[in-house]
Amino acid sequence: MARGPIAAAMVGKTIGNxxxxxxxxxxxxxxxxxxxxxxxxxxxxxxxxxxxFDSIPAGAIGLYTYMQRIAQGMRS
Incomplete structure (x- = not known):
């Protein structure tokens, strides 16, 4: 269950770098x-x-974006 969120955080960090x-x-x-x-x-x-906002790590933004996408999917 944690693979998706961990991947989202890692990709966010990579994009931020x-x-x-x-x-x-x-x-x-x-x-x-x-x-x-x-x-x-x-x-x-x-x-x-x-x-x-500038102090938020890119990995955290990636994780938040992933979780928002999951939440939207659960609403529909």
């Missing part, structure tokens, strides 16, 4: 080159946390 080093892979860069562009829930998190 790629964004920081400005070496975003082609298959991700089509969505954008910043954390705000790549993760769909970043707008919601930025609104909720304001200036503290």
């Amino acid at each position: 790629a964004v920081k080093s400005k070496e975003v892979p082609v298959y991700i860069s089509r969505f954008g080159r910043t954390i705000e562009d790549i993760f769909v829930t970043s707008t919601e998190l930025k609104h909720r946390f304001g200036a503290d």
Whole structure:
């Protein structure tokens, strides 16, 4: 049961590291080159946390995005 959330956190961390080093892979860069562009829930998190958004690790954003997707699937 933990494999999905752990994978989401690891991929989020990997994407965050790629964004920081400005070496975003082609298959991700089509969505954008910043954390705000790549993760769909970043707008919601930025609104909720304001200036503290920049201190949220990319792995946590990836995990939150995954959990939001699971929650949406359970609602339908």
